[in-house]
Amino acid sequence: MSVKHGLLALLERGPMYGYQLRVAFDSATGGTWPLNIGQVYTTLSRLERDDLVAALPENEGQRPYEITAQGRDELKKWFATPVQRSDRPRDEVAIKLALAITTPGVDVARVVMTQRTATMRTLQEYTRLKTQPGDLPWLLVLDAMIFQAEAELRWLDHCEASLLRYEPRPVPAATDVEVPR
């Protein structure tokens, strides 16, 4: 997802100026994706350049923006298109663990356990937030984070079980690797 589509979705509710958009974005994502006001204005000027939003006359020193017909088409397209897994950032935990296994002297079981404790704490914290009242959009964002943390814990359990049966193959030393000229 881009900030661009987030702002378009918010403007579909009605015209808003920069600060209002920042507050609405924060509320919609439960503070999980903090935006600074600079990002909001940079994105708005790009959207305006591409005719996806239009600036309205200034009102008490604030310039509200509204979504254009073209912007609405872009938003519809965004909602209709699934998010590809390849669009998401790489999983640092998986990469770290893969490297831990092949790096001499690393206690891989310890790496797994340390990560698991940290992820479980995160999951406990998210769950604690669920006991507080909140609107459905926020609760669903929270649930998404809960399910992702749960998936990571299940994967870490799987890693731990796999490590118990793991017999490492010799890793080629750096000097054995042919360097292309």
Added chain:
Amino acid sequence: MTVLELRDVHRVHGTGETAVNALKGTSLTVGPGELIAVMGPSGSGKSTLLNLAGGLDSPTSGQVLVDGTSLQSLSRKQLAAWRRKRIGYVFQNLNLIASLTAAENVALPLDLDGVRGSRRQAEQALSEVDLDGYADRFPDEMSGGQQQRVAIARALIGERRLVLADEPTGALDSRTGETVLRLLRAKVDAGAAAVLVTHDARHAAWADRVVFLRDGVVVDVSSRDQPEELLSTP
């Protein structure tokens, strides 16, 4: 005061070459207002721990104390009475007696001890788990989630302050399971103590502490008593 304490508990099943060390020196304390989750792969000792905590099994060495009394110091008869008065169980299945109504199921531990006014206490307990008006329903007239709420009401009837739950949400769908855990959490926040054995990290996350067992040893404990907040509600 500690409600449940396990002191360096060992449990060996069988003897000789086939002996299995189910627990190898586990210590654990659970106080009032505390929910502890126990996680670990199959065969890690989770169920053994729960059975020892509930006096359904005895340790090979070490001590199990409930409300300060060592379960090993009690005779079989005393132990049965102690369990009935102090410890409530919630299991995945076979929670309720099919031929008894919800109120009769909940009142059963009190009736066995000849406590007067058990019906009134059972109705009150059912009301606390949002089951007003269900007192005279039989288990097969209730949904799985409602039955599990009856089981929680029964687990905390009378003087009982300790709930031992073994995969209590196992047979329930995700949302209903969450309702049951919310209720267990609320009961614990009101002063009960609980140990929850589960495979499900999402369920374990309702606990104050999560204990990871592997091969009969506590390998890790995750506590939610953390100074920093990861997120704030909008």
